[in-house]
């Protein structure tokens with residue numbers, strides 16, 4: 040282990056000291072800034088340290104994405120620029136979009152994305168926070184409803200090109216931003232929808248025993264990183280997309296029909312949407 044190094048930077052207004060300790064280990068580098076610690080892996084080829092993700096923590100993956108947005112590797116030639124960049128970003132590491140690495144226009148102290156549509160869509164399919172595990176913990180019934188409905192929609196093969204919309208960017212033939220609903224409405228760019236990898240998921244999990252087993256696995260995980268160690272990345276992307284792309288607020292409820300009681304879900308719409316249906320003539324919406 041090498042001796043800890045402290046770096047200093049001078050800002051225009053006053054002498055600002057940024058202390059970053061870093062240790063170069065055999066396969067990874069550890070950076071410590073205050074209480075924040077980040078690890079990034081590297082491969083050393085011809086005196087070039089080529090960065091690779093360290094998947095142990097979401098924070099390390101975030102650090103990796105922000106760093107590699109500017110520097111894919113360090114060499115003697117770019118070392119000074121790299122250190123300058125590091126000094127600037129490390130005190131505000133959560134101020135950078137976790138997908139594209141650009142600086143956010145709003146203040147953030149957690150992993151976040153910018154407002155770029157492509158980043159928002161990619162975040163729907165990537166493990167960046169504990170979204171999936173937390174969602175299950177908060178609303179297991181809604182989680183179950185959304186996931187089982189998505190699996191059902193995918194296995195109706197002659198209609199899914201229209202019904203499975205929006206489509207996760209991660210599974211498109213090319214990662215393209217398409218206006219949501221457009222492919223369903225006019226069938227345009229239908230070739231973007233690549234169902235091959237989704238079919239692998241459907242063929243396994245459109246099965247009660249496998250599906251229930253998956254829910255048990257999710258319920259037993261504390262973080263999304265734990266979950267990623269237990270399930271395939273494609274499956275994780277699919278689940279997160281299904282949850283994230285749902286734009287309706289659903290609440291589990293019970294419906295009484297005569298003597299019998301059924302499980303149901305209430306959809307909470309915005310005032311504008313509710314008003315559209317508030318006419319003197321009753322309007323029914325069937326699904």
Ligand SMILES: [Zn+2]
Nearest residue numbers: 136139153158
């Ligand atoms: Zn972005």
